[in-house]
Amino acid sequence: MLDKDLVAHVAGLAKLQFDDATLEKFTGQLDKIIQMEDQLSQVETTGVKPTTHIARQKSTFRADVPQKDNSRQELLANVPEQDQGLIKVPAILDQGEDD
Numbered sequence: 001m002l003d004k005d006l007v008a009h010v011a012g013l014a015k016l017q018f019d020d021a022t023l024e025k026f027t028g029q030l031d032k033i034i035q036m037e038d039q040l041s042q043v044e045t046t047g048v049k050p051t052t053h054i055a056r057q058k059s060t061f062r063a064d065v066p067q068k069d070n071s072r073q074e075l076l077a078n079v080p081e082q083d084q085g086l087i088k089v090p091a092i093l094d095q096g097e098d099d
Contacts, residue, residue, distance in 0.1 A: 001031055002027055002030055002031040002034065003027070004023055004024065004027050007023060007026055007027045007030060008023055011023070011026075072085060
């Protein structure tokens with residue numbers, strides 16, 4: 001069973017301050033929570049799969065199946081400018097030369 005001093009100590013570590021009435025209330029609540037956890041730890045769970053999500057949802061993602069890609073020629077047909085099988089874009093870096 002939890003006592004008020006332990007709850008006050010933990011509250012102090014968390015930089016929380018409570019008056020005596022609130023401390024008494026929290027001590028009772030925390031004690032009930034810990035007793036519930038003790039009950040749950042006694043339940044036999046051997047062979048039970050862990051629950052990772054409680055909603056039974058079907059995945060909305062498609063299967064990751066390899067598909068045939070477009071050829072280079074098909075892809076380059078959509079670009080405004082190309083050079084030697086590569087997409088040509090405007091230069092954006094300064095060459096370091098003064099004008």
